[in-house]
Amino acid sequence: MPRLGGHDTLHLDLWPDQAFHLVRTTGDGASEAFAGRWHADGRNLLLPLGDETFTLEVRNADRL
Numbered sequence: 001m002p003r004l005g006g007h008d009t010l011h012l013d014l015w016p017d018q019a020f021h022l023v024r025t026t027g028d029g030a031s032e033a034f035a036g037r038w039h040a041d042g043r044n045l046l047l048p049l050g051d052e053t054f055t056l057e058v059r060n061a062d063r064l
Contacts, residue, residue: 012064014038020047022054 007027014020022034034049045064047054056064 014045022047022049 009025011023011025012020013022018037018039020034020036020038023031024034025031034047034054036048038045038047040046040058043058045056045058047056058064
């Protein structure tokens with residue numbers, strides 16, 4: 001699962017066909033990319049990242 005440090009950023013693209021692309025960029029400019037299929041579980045959006053799952057809370061239609 002991507003862990004965020006003080007200057008890390010995430011860029012997440014979600015598509016209606018339940019595909020996603022996630023890029024984590026660290027403060028020193030190194031990046032790590034993940035791609036796959038997302039799914040919803042109640043109020044959570046789940047992104048499988050190999051052996052782990054990145055979970056985002058869905059707060060409303062415009063905010064994760």
